[in-house]
Amino acid sequence: MAKILAVDDSVSMRGMVAFTLRGAGHEVAEAENGQLALDVARGSAFDLVLADVNMPVMDGIAMVRELRAMDAYKGVPILMLTTESHTEKKMEGKAAGATGWLVKPFDPEQLLATVKRVLG
Amino acid sequence: MSAVDLTQFHKTFFEESLEGLDAMEAALLALDSGSTDHELVHTIFRAAHSIKGGAATFGFADVAAFTHVAESLLEEVRSERRAVDAELIDLLLRSVDCLRAMLARSSSGQPVADADSEALRGELVRLVSGEVATVATVVAPKAAAVSGWDIRFTALPHLLQTGNDPLRLFRELQQLGRLEVRRAFVVDRAPARLADLDPSQCHLGWELRLHGAVARGDIDAVFDWLDGDCELVVEAVTEEAPAAVAQPAAATTPVPAPAPAAGAHPAREAVVAGEGSSIRVGIDKVDALINMMGELVITQAMLSDIGEHFDFSKLERLREGLAQLERNTRELQESVMRIRMLPIGSVFNRFPRLVRDLERKLGKQVRLELHGEHTELDKTVLEKIGDPLVHLVRNAIDHGLETPEKRRAAGKSDAGTLTLDAHHEGGNIIVRISDDGAGLNRAAILGKAIERGLVSPGQEPSDEEVAELIFAPGFSTAAQATDLSGRGVGMDVVRRNVRDLGGSVGVKSVAGQGSTFTIALPLTLAIIDGLVTAVGSERYIVPLISIVESLRLRPEAVRRLASGGEVFHFRDEYLPIMRLHRTFGCAEAVTEIERGIVVVVEDDGRRVGLLVDDLLGQQQAVIKSLEAHYRRVQGISGATILSDGSVALIVDVGGVVQLGRRHKAA
Numbered sequence: 001m002a003k004i005l006a007v008d009d010s011v012s013m014r015g016m017v018a019f020t021l022r023g024a025g026h027e028v029a030e031a032e033n034g035q036l037a038l039d040v041a042r043g044s045a046f047d048l049v050l051a052d053v054n055m056p057v058m059d060g061i062a063m064v065r066e067l068r069a070m071d072a073y074k075g076v077p078i079l080m081l082t083t084e085s086h087t088e089k090k091m092e093g094k095a096a097g098a099t100g101w102l103v104k105p106f107d108p109e110q111l112l113a114t115v116k117r118v119l120g
Numbered sequence: 121m122s123a124v125d126l127t128q129f130h131k132t133f134f135e136e137s138l139e140g141l142d143a144m145e146a147a148l149l150a151l152d153s154g155s156t157d158h159e160l161v162h163t164i165f166r167a168a169h170s171i172k173g174g175a176a177t178f179g180f181a182d183v184a185a186f187t188h189v190a191e192s193l194l195e196e197v198r199s200e201r202r203a204v205d206a207e208l209i210d211l212l213l214r215s216v217d218c219l220r221a222m223l224a225r226s227s228s229g230q231p232v233a234d235a236d237s238e239a240l241r242g243e244l245v246r247l248v249s250g251e252v253a254t255v256a257t258v259v260a261p262k263a264a265a266v267s268g269w270d271i272r273f274t275a276l277p278h279l280l281q282t283g284n285d286p287l288r289l290f291r292e293l294q295q296l297g298r299l300e301v302r303r304a305f306v307v308d309r310a311p312a313r314l315a316d317l318d319p320s321q322c323h324l325g326w327e328l329r330l331h332g333a334v335a336r337g338d339i340d341a342v343f344d345w346l347d348g349d350c351e352l353v354v355e356a357v358t359e360e361a362p363a364a365v366a367q368p369a370a371a372t373t374p375v376p377a378p379a380p381a382a383g384a385h386p387a388r389e390a391v392v393a394g395e396g397s398s399i400r401v402g403i404d405k406v407d408a409l410i411n412m413m414g415e416l417v418i419t420q421a422m423l424s425d426i427g428e429h430f431d432f433s434k435l436e437r438l439r440e441g442l443a444q445l446e447r448n449t450r451e452l453q454e455s456v457m458r459i460r461m462l463p464i465g466s467v468f469n470r471f472p473r474l475v476r477d478l479e480r481k482l483g484k485q486v487r488l489e490l491h492g493e494h495t496e497l498d499k500t501v502l503e504k505i506g507d508p509l510v511h512l513v514r515n516a517i518d519h520g521l522e523t524p525e526k527r528r529a530a531g532k533s534d535a536g537t538l539t540l541d542a543h544h545e546g547g548n549i550i551v552r553i554s555d556d557g558a559g560l561n562r563a564a565i566l567g568k569a570i571e572r573g574l575v576s577p578g579q580e581p582s583d584e585e586v587a588e589l590i591f592a593p594g595f596s597t598a599a600q601a602t603d604l605s606g607r608g609v610g611m612d613v614v615r616r617n618v619r620d621l622g623g624s625v626g627v628k629s630v631a632g633q634g635s636t637f638t639i640a641l642p643l644t645l646a647i648i649d650g651l652v653t654a655v656g657s658e659r660y661i662v663p664l665i666s667i668v669e670s671l672r673l674r675p676e677a678v679r680r681l682a683s684g685g686e687v688f689h690f691r692d693e694y695l696p697i698m699r700l701h702r703t704f705g706c707a708e709a710v711t712e713i714e715r716g717i718v719v720v721v722e723d724d725g726r727r728v729g730l731l732v733d734d735l736l737g738q739q740q741a742v743i744k745s746l747e748a749h750y751r752r753v754q755g756i757s758g759a760t761i762l763s764d765g766s767v768a769l770i771v772d773v774g775g776v777v778q779l780g781r782r783h784k785a786a
Contacts (some may be wrong), residue, residue: 010170020124041461054169068281074320077283078259083173091348099283100345105176105184108124120288 001025002119003045005117007037007063008052008081009016013104017050017081020108021115034058038066041073049078050102053089061089068097077118081106126178132226133174138220140167145216149472152209161204164212165194171219182232183222189244190215196248211247213473214240237722245443266333268297268357271660274307274325279349281320290328292342297332329357335395399499401459409459412452413719419444457647460500464542464551465493467506471513473539478517485524485535486517492542497549501621501641505551508614508625512637513538515611520557520635529631532556548623548665549643554636558631562586568595584725587627591615619774622648622663627727647733650741650760652768653719653732656709660732661741661760666773668720668727670735675714686713688729690720698776699731703755704769709733723777732774739763741770755779 004026008014009034018028024059029046031037035058037051049067053060060080077099082089090101102114123256144167147160190212196202218240225232245475271293275286303326310323317323330339336354343352423441426434475488487653497505514643521527521536528534541552562583569575569589581589589595593612617623622642642648642665650661651670669690677688678697687694697718701709710716710733718729741760746753746769757772 005426009166010133010174011136012129012174013170015132016124016126016129016177019128023124054166056166073285075280083169083176083746094282094345094348097282107177117292118283118288120291120515 001003001027002047003027003029004115004117005029005037005040005046005049007031007034007050007055007060009033009055010052013052013072013081016108017111020111024112026115034060034063034066037063041067041070045072046076048079048115049073049076050115051078052081053093061092064093064096064098068113079118081112130227133178133749134223134387135398137171137174137223140171141216141220141223142466143167145213145473146469148209148212148216149476151204152206152476161194161198165191165198168194180226180232182237183219183226186215186219186222186233186237186241187242189241189248190219192248193244208247211240211243215244266356268329268331269326269334269336269339270353270355270357271330271339272325272351272353273328274351275322275345276349277309277323278353279322279346281488282345282347282349284346285752286322286324286326289342289346293328293330293339296334296338297330300329300331300570301326302329302743303327311408325351364523399460399462405455405458409452409455412448412455416445416448416452419448431583453647457498457643458496460498461496461643462499462502463494464497464502464549465490466506467502467509468493468540468542470506470510474510474513475517475538478514482518483523484517484521486521487535487537489537489539490541491539495542495544495549497542497641500520501549501623503688504617504621505639505641508617508639509540509553511611511614512639513540516553516555516557516635516637520555520559522558530558545640551639551641552636553639554634555716556634559631559633559635560587560590560627562631584595587629590627591625606649613780624723624774647740647742648770650739650770651719651738652737652739652762653717653730654734655704655732656706657763658704658706659736659766660700660704661739661768662719662721662730663770663773664738666721666723668722670717670719672716673713673718678713688718690727690729693727694747695720695727695729697729697731698779700771701731701733703776721771721777723774726777728777730771743770 001024004021006014006015006017006021006028007030009032014030014032016029021028029040029044029089031040033055034051037049038058041049051060051063058066064078064080067076067078078097080090080098080101081104082093082101083104093101099118102111106114143165147163147167150157151160151164160267164190168187168191172191175181175183175187193202193208193212195206197208202208218237222232222237227607234342273286273289273581279286290299290301305325305327306754307323307325311317335683336356339354343350346352418442423438423445426438426441430438471490472488475486479486516538517536521538522530522532524534527536537556538627539552539554541550541554543550565586565588566575566581569586570577572592574589574592574595577580591611591614593610595610595612615625618641623640625637625639627635627637648661649664651664651667653660653662673688679687679689679694681687686697686699688697697713699711701711710731713731716731716733717735718731719735720727720729739762743758744760746756746759749759753769755775756769756777758770759767760770762768
């Protein structure tokens with residue numbers, strides 16, 4: 001199964017995402033903001049990154065930009081977890097290099113379907 | 121695998137939402153006091169945004185709907201389309217209160233939205249420029265007439281760099297219907313020479329036909345992430361398919377809003393309190409614990425090795441091992457206790473808001489200073505110290521600090537200063553609430569005390585005694601009970617609450633210069649340092665912290681009162697002697713005072729001497745509740761198990777002093 005990095009400052013959201021993905025057999029690492037996610041991403045390779053947009057210290061958009069600047073993450077799928085009220089954020093995320101997004105609120109089934117969609 | 125149980129995340133969601141609201145409130149108050157830090161606005165926005173996302177995810181629709189409107193308003197502030205003024209901050213602070221109440225109702229399973237929350241939401245909606253229209257996407261009905269779609273998909277060079285893969289798209293399309301790749305082509309812009317080709321760039325295009333009565337919306341969904349990464353032309357094979365149409369739903373109708381009472385935080389504790397409450401522990405504390413555990417295992421291995429092949433040449437090593445075990449145990453105990461310790465800042469943080477509300481209500485100016493927010497307290501103590509502190513802060517502003525006019529007349533600055541300070545002092549945590557107001561009003565207190573029959577007219581008690589009077593049950597000095605302080609709880613309740621935590625509270629006041637209330641709290645409720653004493657065949661533990669001195673009295677030092685009580689002279693005062701064997705009914709105890717030992721203990725500045733047979737030594741005692749196993753006993757705060765396995769009772773010094781004073785008065 002895949003190695004996935006889940007980035008969200010909300011413990012409950014991150015918990016839900018990680019729990020769901022682990023339940024589906026994935027290996028999940030967690031980080032609570034973009035900066036920590038970069039540290040984790042440097043340390044090991046991931047098949048997929050799921051990241052919240054609004055986070056303290058370093059937000060999701062800046063994190064995507066930094067990840068794409070790293071050779072190891074040039075083609076790795078990165079999905080933004082975003083709310084529909086922020087269409088411009090989606091576009092900003094895409095411009096930074098995000099693969100796509102998953103609109104909040106989502107339930108575990110939607111999350112797994114989307115992850116399956118990216119990982120095949 | 122489906123049906124992940126989301127309820128397991130609810131508690132975390134409530135906890136972090138309350139934390140978010142606290143952060144939001146603090147940031148709003150900082151903005152209110154004139155800060156222009158842009159990060160504050162971000163903090164506020166982020167908190168609302170997270171709560172909204174979580175609420176929607178975990179199924180709290182009303183909370184999500186409310187935060188959605190608040191977030192829209194905050195988005196306007198963030199993008200500088202709306203200026204921050206006092207009115208807006210007021211509204212947002214009320215929203216914070218409202219959300220706290222909504223979360224409390226969510227967590228207890230009650231209906232979440234009520235008239236107040238709906239009214240406030242209406243206010244927010246009216247303020248948000250334009251309508252907050254939720255856009256409902258009406259998916260077009262499956263067009264039966266469509267037999268398939270022609271899709272011309274041309275990747276832009278950077279497509280692969282976004283992590284998207286054309287193969288994935290084809291796979292997804294295949295799930296909708298039979299996919300036929302009619303032509304794949306190399307885009308014109310592709311470099312002519314192979315050597316110039318960059319493998320990270322994509323120069324391919326495809327002409328696809330998707331067979332079947334597929335809805336256009338489903339195809340769009342497959343390509344939704346690729347906006348800007350490809351050129352896409354989708355045409356119906358036979359008849360044109362109706363596209364998905366978006367139409368705005370009716371705007372929410374504004375509801376006239378009655379102003380709810382400001383300043384009340386009814387819900388703050390309600391949410392997280394309760395039986396299975398959890399605690400967030402810093403990873404460093406857990407690491408320390410694991411570290412200690414490792415040490416303990418090593419010591420245990422060493423000791424069992426000595427034990428297996430023991431001879432007397434190993435006696436020294438055995439001693440060393442036992443000393444190490446003792447050290448390990450003590451360190452482990454400290455580490456475990458530290459897990460329950462939380463910074464008092466979480467309680468202090470609610471005061472900026474309270475002070476702001478009181479300032480407005482009372483027309484006073486207050487400068488609030490907080491010191492020692494990082495001082496850590498046991499979680500249980502922390503949870504229970506909030507109310508007494510709130511009461512003392514309210515009192516200080518309501519009764520202590522003067523109006524700006526009066527302050528000016530007294531030659532002080534317009535704004536009074538209220539200082540909250542927490543720090544360690546010996547084995548205690550000291551919390552001080554001091555103001556630079558008028559100080560306790562001796563005449564008013566005495567007048568009231570005489571009226572209440574606490575002091576007889578003509579008596580001239582010392583200032584200290586007068587100060588003590590405010591802690592008398594049912595005492596209140598305000599000429600008319602304001603709705604702030606006069607809520608039927610007086611200082612006596614504050615004192616009782618603090619005592620229940622094993623602490624004490626006292627006051628020092630200087631007329632015209634202000635008052636200082638000092639609360640002393642134990643570091644933890646679970647363990648005390650005690651002196652083990654013998655009374656007959658029983659063992660009683662006296663908390664070390666309360667002991668002033670232990671002494672053996674000569675027969676002539678003891679005076680017998682007409683009432684039958686006994687007193688002795690100790691540092692310029694006469695203290696009553698309490699014979700513990702009599703108080704607790706122990707047989708075979710020492711009854712001649714000169715043969716036993718008198719332990720002088722103090723509670724709230726009041727002292728008594730406890731007569732015991734002997735002192736057996738100092739020991740840390742893990743407090744076990746007596747009520748849980750037996751029943752409440754006056755003068756006893758709990759029980760513990762001694763190293764020899766016997767049970768000893770722990771003396772509740774406050775209770776015993778009360779008993780002793782009663783004897784003296786009698």
